[in-house]
Amino acid sequence: xxxxxxxxxxxxxxxxxxxxxxxxxxxxxxxxxxxxxxxxxxxxxxxxxxxxxxxxxxxxxxxxxxxxxxxxxxxxxxxxxxxxxxxxxxxxxxxxxxxxxxxxxxxxxxxxxxxxxxxxxxxxxxxxxxxxxxxxxxxxxxxxxxxxxxxxxxxxxxxxxxxxxxxxxxxxxxxxxxxxxxxxxxxxxxxxxxxxxxxxxxxxxxxxxxxxxxxx
Numbered sequence: 001x002x003x004x005x006x007x008x009x010x011x012x013x014x015x016x017x018x019x020x021x022x023x024x025x026x027x028x029x030x031x032x033x034x035x036x037x038x039x040x041x042x043x044x045x046x047x048x049x050x051x052x053x054x055x056x057x058x059x060x061x062x063x064x065x066x067x068x069x070x071x072x073x074x075x076x077x078x079x080x081x082x083x084x085x086x087x088x089x090x091x092x093x094x095x096x097x098x099x100x101x102x103x104x105x106x107x108x109x110x111x112x113x114x115x116x117x118x119x120x121x122x123x124x125x126x127x128x129x130x131x132x133x134x135x136x137x138x139x140x141x142x143x144x145x146x147x148x149x150x151x152x153x154x155x156x157x158x159x160x161x162x163x164x165x166x167x168x169x170x171x172x173x174x175x176x177x178x179x180x181x182x183x184x185x186x187x188x189x190x191x192x193x194x195x196x197x198x199x200x201x202x203x204x205x206x207x208x209x210x211x212x213x214x215x216x
Contacts, residue, residue, distance in 0.1 A: 010086055011190045014079075018186040021075045029068045036060055073174070076181040077149045083186075084146040087139060087193055091118040098126050115143055129203040135196035141167070142189050145179065154178040 040046065092109050095118055099107055104125065110117050119136075122128040130136075141163045148160050155177050156164070164171040170185035 010090070011194050014083060014086075014190050015187060017079065017082075018183065021072075021079065022183050025068055025072050025075070028071070029064065032064050032068070033061075036064070069174075069180075072183075073154070073178070073180060076183070076186065077154060079186055080142065080146050080149060080181065080189075083189060083193070084142050087142070088114040088118075090197075091115065094118075095121050095126065098122075098128070102126065115139060128200075131196055131199040131203065133199075135192045135199060138189060138192035139196060142193075145171075145181070148179060 092107075092114065095109075096106050099105070107121055107125070109121075119130050122130050144157070144160045144163055148154055148157050156173060156179060160179065164173070164179065167185075170182050170188055172180045172182070174180035
């Protein structure tokens with residue numbers, strides 16, 4: 001049975017969080033536009049002055065758009081950090097659980113490079129088969145995005161630029177050379193992570209039969 005690493009349950013919560021983020025942004029954006037309309041309706045004399053007409057017609061809609069694009073960017077940056085942290089945590093949990101079953105000393109993961117460490121530990125110390133295809137590539141892409149967010153304020157790095165060019169439907173270069181993450185990327189990466197663990201389970205079914213249920 002495969003109960004200790006229950007990323008599918010995590011994935012439902014993450015997809016729900018994505019929906020909440022997008023709905024919150026849209027609701028706040030619509031309310032801001034409605035507030036502008038109420039202000040104009042309450043002050044019709046402003047429309048008689050050319051300087052106010054230009055301000056209301058051009059400046060304010062653009063300000064609202066930029067504000068909420070930035071809001072979305074920051075929320076999605078936080079989402080990426082959360083997903084990457086969950087993946088790292090669940091992989092470490094799995095390594096420790098299998099190590100205990102094999103009566104090995106509990107591993108001590110490094111502070112950096114946890115994903116790469118977990119993959120090598122599963123292969124070299126636990127003799128597990130670890131997927132290395134598109135799903136793992138997507139997880140490495142996630143890590144590179146998280147690192148750029150944390151260490152470079154979302155600015156493009158050479159490695160990230162190469163990855164973004166292969167995933168233009170999900171990632172794009174925004175203002176100040178910062179990465180813009182399209183909402184669709186969130187669902188994409190969650191599905192890739194689920195696929196990775198499903199393949200990991202399939203490749204090592206016998207090794208996980210006695211892995212206990214992950215504590216709540």
